[in-house]
Structure formats: C-alpha cells, structure tokens
Amino acid sequence: MSVPASWYLVLAAALFTIGAVGLLIRRNVLVMFMCVELMLNAANLTFVTYARKLNDIGGQVAVFFVLVVAAAEVVVGLGIIVAIFRRRSGATADDAHILKG
Secondary structure (H helix, E strand, C coil), X not given: CCCCHHHHHHHHHHHHHHHHHHHHHCCEHHHHHHHHHHHHHHHHHHHHHHXXXXXXXXXXXXXXXXXXXXXXXXXXXHHHHHHHHHHXXXXXXXXXXXXXX
C-alpha cells in the first residue's frame, strides 16, 4: 500500500506554512532560525516527492545541494546567534544592530 504523492505535497505545504508563519510572528532569533530550517525541509520534501513521481534523480540532487547550503547556514547563523546571545541573554531579532563594530 503506497501513500499518494499528493499527501506528501500537502504535508510539505503545511510545513512550509507553519515555518513562514512562525518566521513572521516570532521575534526570538532561535525560533526564527528553526522556522527557516522547517521551510527548507518542506522544500526538500517537495523535491523528493516530484523526483519519485517523475522517476528522475534530479530531485534528490537538488535536496543534496539544499542540505549542503543548510549546513553552511547553520554554521554561520548559529555563530551570529551565539555572538548576539553572549552580549544579551534575552536578545530578539531587533537586536542585530549590536553586532556593529
């Protein structure tokens, strides 16, 4: 028994929507960072679904590159977030101006 591709696409749309709403509503930098990662994973699910549906490996290749970019984003993003939180423990997204030299 196989799950239809439309269910995966609906799940990806729901995950992307949750991530976008969380990114727009929340002011905590870590939560915003997790919402961006959730949106990237929703895009990955869409790529894999279409690759499976079309019997093409291009979707998996795109997912590989998205994961590489996400890993680089985690390294740089978490470095910036840690630098902000070292100066202020309750920092929000509006406090990014404190990184100016």
